Amino acid sequence: MGAKEKPKLAMYWGAACGGCEISVLNIQENILTVDEVFDIAFFPCIADFKVKDLESYPDGYIDLCLFNGAIRNSENEEMAHLLRKKSKVLVAYGSCAYEGCIPALSNLTTKEATFEKVYINNPSIDNPDKTFPQEITEVEEGELTLPHFYNTVKSLDQVVDVDYYLPGCPPEPPQIWAVLQVVVGALLEGQPLPPAGAVIGAGTTAVCDECDREKKEKLIDRFYRPYEILPDPDQCLLEQGLICMGIATRGGCGALCPSVGMGCRGCYGPLEGVDDQGGKMLSAVASVINAGDETMDEDELEHVIQEAIDTIPDPAGTFYRFSMAHSILRRVKNGKGDS
Numbered sequence: 001m002g003a004k005e006k007p008k009l010a011m012y013w014g015a016a017c018g019g020c021e022i023s024v025l026n027i028q029e030n031i032l033t034v035d036e037v038f039d040i041a042f043f044p045c046i047a048d049f050k051v052k053d054l055e056s057y058p059d060g061y062i063d064l065c066l067f068n069g070a071i072r073n074s075e076n077e078e079m080a081h082l083l084r085k086k087s088k089v090l091v092a093y094g095s096c097a098y099e100g101c102i103p104a105l106s107n108l109t110t111k112e113a114t115f116e117k118v119y120i121n122n123p124s125i126d127n128p129d130k131t132f133p134q135e136i137t138e139v140e141e142g143e144l145t146l147p148h149f150y151n152t153v154k155s156l157d158q159v160v161d162v163d164y165y166l167p168g169c170p171p172e173p174p175q176i177w178a179v180l181q182v183v184v185g186a187l188l189e190g191q192p193l194p195p196a197g198a199v200i201g202a203g204t205t206a207v208c209d210e211c212d213r214e215k216k217e218k219l220i221d222r223f224y225r226p227y228e229i230l231p232d233p234d235q236c237l238l239e240q241g242l243i244c245m246g247i248a249t250r251g252g253c254g255a256l257c258p259s260v261g262m263g264c265r266g267c268y269g270p271l272e273g274v275d276d277q278g279g280k281m282l283s284a285v286a287s288v289i290n291a292g293d294e295t296m297d298e299d300e301l302e303h304v305i306q307e308a309i310d311t312i313p314d315p316a317g318t319f320y321r322f323s324m325a326h327s328i329l330r331r332v333k334n335g336k337g338d339s
Helices: 019-025 030-037 051-056 074-086 095-099 102-108 111-119 173-189 277-286 298-309 315-319
Strands: 008-013 039-042 062-068 071-073 087-093 136-139 142-145 149-154 164-166
Touching: 008 019, 008 074, 019 062, 019 173, 030 173, 039 051, 039 062, 051 074, 062 074, 062 095, 062 173, 071 074, 074 087, 074 149, 087 095, 095 102, 102 149, 102 315, 111 149, 164 173, 277 315
Parallel strands: 008 039, 008 062, 062 087, 087 164
Antiparallel strands: 071 149, 136 142
């Protein structure tokens, strides 16, 4: 990089909703600083960049790449490898790249069942011939191709080496700006980068530590859906029987969801040293269920506890909403592997 050249910035998405691209704009006037400091080398969401442009760059040409989205198909994986090759610093940006997020909940089923639901058993689809997308289609002009749809959704670091992680669905403006400042400081001022593999722009304690709600001893008889009760505005939501993942989730967001009466969903990922966020939450829930007493025999106690557990809707989707790809479970067994 010449003395007058700006550092190069790229952003790309895999399997994602598009919210992470929009979140970059939420840094408000700091976006002008980004424009002042960086040259945009590849950012198809906002400008007409082509893959051939990216392929033409020397290896390591891009100083910072923010890759958001999970790896759902072969195109996602090919682009991840290409951007890894062209980038000095690759950041898994947002929950989908970090842990698989919502796309990875399809790991609870198979790609065949997913196609069946989307293209056949769908109230908005009229497909009497049961036609599915084909990877190769011959037309008069030549051959049309679609990416190979994988059986298993993966996080970014399950296909390429990742330098840093920025959690959130999407990341919050202070965290985004913090990451950009860290990289700019290293590129322009020679400041040291964090250790490889670090989660940057987030906290080191649980969301509960950022939450102002009053916390007492938790004893829960049953759980509620948000529409079933009107929660006390000052009391811990989990103590009121509303699932809140704050106890098992890394802080840094400012407890935004609990502060407005919505339980934390877990988008900032597990706490430091926790391998399985869902398992951590299951353990926490198991320790606070107030069901049964010592006078009950084992069968009766098991029945009472199961009744309380049954009030949790969709346990897998609740406890692993953001972390299925990175969890110990990773996916349901089906004998078909990842492809």
